[in-house]
Amino acid sequence: MIHTSALTKHFVTRRRAVEAVRGVDLHVEAGEMVALLGPNGAGKSTTLRMLTTLLAPTSGSAVVAGFDVRTRPREVRARIGYVGQGNGAGRTQRGRDELLSQGRAYGMSGAAARARADELVSSLDLEGVADQVTSSLSGGQRRRLDIAMGLMHAPELLFLDEPSTGLDPQNRANLQEHIRRLREEHGTTVVMTTHYLDEADQMAERVVVIDHGSVIADASPEQLKAEHAGDRITLSFDRAEEAAAALPRLLGLAAGARGERIGECVVLEADGGSRSAAKLLRVLDEEGVQPVGVEIARPTLDDVFLNLTGRSLRDAAAAPTAEQETVA
Known part of the structure; x- marks a missing residue:
């Protein structure tokens, strides 16, 4: 589903050159759920933006869902869903209308878009709020709506960039259960970034640890804990x-x-x-x-990160860094 070779992204700002991603090699099989861990500025979000065709790589290659992200970006976009860190729905629109607009943007007929929207509203427990203005929804409801928008065209591959950030523990647990259920029902490949170590430990079959733009570990949570802590x-x-x-x-x-x-x-x-x-x-x-x-x-995954890098992921995630400044 994903194969990258020496994937690299450099930015040049007025102050300095930033090597956000340094030769990332990543292989994800169809149906896997993979979590990317690392502090702010490690290169996680930049890697996701390249894989979703939102940023062009500086060098290296990436094939996503069978297509090169450089030469066949339209084919990649047709086959993936992407849920970024911000809310994707307009604040003054109704949730169901946003789903229909998303479906039509992907070429679905009106009837097919309505049927798919109904299916997602039901599976993500949005029945009672789908026809409300999105600004009136809770944080958990908005994130579920974002995921529904990303799934509207039934993508083979779903990218989730810190989907649980800002949610309370109950909404986080509910959202994680919805993602598990969607995988079981549709076999969707999921790649997610997160700063919640328990989320990665409980949900992902594989954890890829990125630091300073490079992959420093790639294995199952249990393997990482056995090998590094x-x-x-x-x-x-x-x-x-x-x-x-x-x-x-x-x-x-x-x-x-x-x-x-x-x-x-x-x-x-x-x-x-x-x-x-x-x-x-x-x-x-x-x-x-x-x-x-x-x-x-x-041991926990934070122990793994501490032993690999000499610092705690929780502490390292708190400070703004070069990647954030560059993207901004």
Whole structure:
């Protein structure tokens, strides 16, 4: 469904040249759901804009839905749906009218557009609000309407650029369920960007991590966590001195583990947290060392990003960067 080779995008501003995307190689099979993770300015949205023909690549190649984005952009656009970060519907229009206009823009007959609009209104739980002015809709309802607009022409491939941004937890969960249902019912390939790590973990079969315009990891969430982050074991002691004395012994017992002392606690990162913790506690008990508490936490995708880049995705996502300035 998507194949890119050394895809690159450079911008030149009055202040400097910006390498927004640096040789991205990406392969997405039909029916997959792939999440792109990375901080603001990593190149995610620029990559999506090139794949959707909204930006011309500086170099490299991209074939989307069987067509080259440079030489066959009309054929690409006919086969994809794109939901950007902003709302796509006009504020003074009714939701159903926006769907009909979208369908007609894609060459659908009036009857076919009405039938498709009815189908999407039903599947995305918009029956009670589809005939209201869009400015009166809630954030979750507007995002569902945006997705309906992107699906109006039944695309083979749907791009979602941070679809849940700005939604409360309940609306986020509802929207995620709608996307899952649409995939099950229509087999649509979905590529999404997100800053919500739990969203990527729960929904995507593959996660592609992009940083500084390049792909630095590409695997399933579980593979990434297994390869780039271990379980976190926290052992608590009565005094900081006990924790400091225990740290080198614990690192010696847990081969390959990383660890540090934080106050009265020793925090280790090791594979097989439950098994490792049991071994550590048994040996410490034999040696007369008694932790007062132990906690085991499974790694998250943020741990993966931290280990890959040396920073937290949550923290890195907060600051405006060169890509945002350039696009603006």
